Amino acid sequence: METNGILGNSTSIEILNRIERGKVHHAVLDFDGTISLIRDGWQNVMVPMMIDILMETPTSESLQQLESTVVKFVDQLTGKQTIYQMMQLCEEVQKRGGISKEPLDYKDMYNVRLLPIVNDRIAKLENQDIQSNDLRVPMSLEFLQKLTAYNIKCYLASGTDIEFVKHEAELLGVAEYFDGGIFGALREFEKFSKEMVIQKILSDFDLNGSELLIVGDGYVEIQNAKSVNAIAVGVVTKENNVYDMNADKRQRLIHAGADIIIPDFCEADQLLSYLLDV
Numbered sequence: 001m002e003t004n005g006i007l008g009n010s011t012s013i014e015i016l017n018r019i020e021r022g023k024v025h026h027a028v029l030d031f032d033g034t035i036s037l038i039r040d041g042w043q044n045v046m047v048p049m050m051i052d053i054l055m056e057t058p059t060s061e062s063l064q065q066l067e068s069t070v071v072k073f074v075d076q077l078t079g080k081q082t083i084y085q086m087m088q089l090c091e092e093v094q095k096r097g098g099i100s101k102e103p104l105d106y107k108d109m110y111n112v113r114l115l116p117i118v119n120d121r122i123a124k125l126e127n128q129d130i131q132s133n134d135l136r137v138p139m140s141l142e143f144l145q146k147l148t149a150y151n152i153k154c155y156l157a158s159g160t161d162i163e164f165v166k167h168e169a170e171l172l173g174v175a176e177y178f179d180g181g182i183f184g185a186l187r188e189f190e191k192f193s194k195e196m197v198i199q200k201i202l203s204d205f206d207l208n209g210s211e212l213l214i215v216g217d218g219y220v221e222i223q224n225a226k227s228v229n230a231i232a233v234g235v236v237t238k239e240n241n242v243y244d245m246n247a248d249k250r251q252r253l254i255h256a257g258a259d260i261i262i263p264d265f266c267e268a269d270q271l272l273s274y275l276l277d278v
């Protein structure tokens with residue numbers, strides 16, 4: 001089986017495009033939704049906050065109308081730094097005749113609302129009320145261990161603030177596998193994007209696309225991967241949000257150009273033997 005179909009006879013790994021196998025030496029992974037479930041359900045915090053803010057404008061739209069607008073743009077901007085969702089919120093406020101705050105103020109407001117949920121999970125983790133395994137995407141740690149064993153340099157790139165990403169990666173026991181570095185959102189947001197991380201790896205190591213693997217559950221990183229001809233693995237993890245935002249996740253990752261689709265990392269061995277041709 002070379003292209004377009006299920007890998008092997010009985011795996012859940014879907015092959016969408018023919019790739020050059022056996023070349024990968026570097027891998028960039030997304031964090032939330034790809035490895036970590038610590039922030040799972042964040043949409044349930046961001047969307048109501050934005051609706052509240054838009055309700056304060058002189059708009060005559062109903063709650064349902066505002067909700068559908070918000071859900072749409074939040075979803076489309078997922079994978080980029082959170083600030084971009086807040087920039088769009090400012091635009092939506094202004095469009096409706098309201099006076100918006102600065103995007104950073106909205107982002108701080110969002111972090112304040114999300115923090116209790118995240119901190120509660122972290123506290124449970126630290127008290128061992130839950131195991132780190134429960135807050136990781138299935139077999140993601142083992143996948144990282146296998147990548148490392150194959151001498152593939154790993155990088156973590158997330159749209160979540162860098163200080164949170166570093167802390168949460170430590171808590172989940174995955175930080176040590178990112179020998180290429182951990183990258184995340186900065187207050188000076190122009191200084192970071194997943195695309196910039198990818199470009200730097202390509203130029204630092206003088207790579208061509210097939211030597212770089214990008215793994216993520218958002219179409220931003222999949223698009224970034226395809227724009228440099230890297231190998232893109234889309235992870236169709238299930239997200240816990242009340243807005244049904246991941247209803248067509250698989251379809252959208254395919255649309256963004258994913259070469260391979262997996263539900264999680266339970267079949268890491270089969271995936272790696274295909275990718276690495278071993």
Ligand SMILES: [Mg+2]
Binds near residue numbers: 031032033079216218
């Ligand atoms: Mg993600």
